[in-house]
Amino acid sequence: MLSGVSHAIFRPARREDVPAIVALLNDDAVARSRGIGHGIGPELWTAFAAIDADPNNELFVAELDGELVGTWQLTFIPGLSRNGGERAQIEAVRVAESHRNQGIGRAMVTWSVERAKARGCKLVQLTTDKRRADAHRFYASLGFTATHEGFKLALP
Template identity: 50%
Template sequence: MLADDVLGRTRERYEHPLPNSYKKAFEAITSDPNNELIVACHGNEVIGVQQITFTPYLTHTGGWRATIEGVRISSTVRGMGVGTGLIKWAIQRAKERGCHIVQLTTDKQRPDALKFYERIGFKATHEGLKLKLE
């Protein structure tokens, strides 16, 4: 799913065997109590994934934030509520963990994703910046 869109095709590698970097990232995520990898399945088929990272902040009186990353929905089920279910699940999980903010970013080249997140209740209150390191 990571490589199953226009942007993913340019930055992900779906090959057999998968690059070892994916395995190392998976192991780091699953061994960190402040990271969760969520997988949505229909039978034996993976139809959605997302990562949630919980981060303590000094701002907002030392509260915790949840960052949702890497949301991907299988092209076979897009528009069927899977993405909405995953994001709402993540919001509930953030509440359970005592977070006061749930945040995420979406690539500016994904205007439909931005509209999707806004329909759920997210607001574009900040400008996000990234610096790619190579």
């Protein structure tokens, strides 16, 4: 088990954590605007199994007094750019609304950056929805810079 802020524990997510993770992912207006449901269908179980089996993907939770209060995914991407160095992608960072502004998110991201360094990654990257102004300020306060314009194409 890995320690975070005060007595928060960071650990790999387990199958039984999936319902709480989905609730955290859906706990804001931006996520709700995407039409993500709260049910746990077969697609989510399949996705969790794929993440869990892939050594380049890690799904974590932050646990405080037995309650899951945060989640995030860390993906390691091999590539030829940056002289063949891996990059770490941090995504789906969520902290329960009742536990925001207490340093848990900062500890989660800082811990992930250290994990990427230990693995030898040359870059840590993340994306955040343009509507998340608070998240932009948060990531900037951690030293991240907005260097690229991202594009997405939703597929049917």
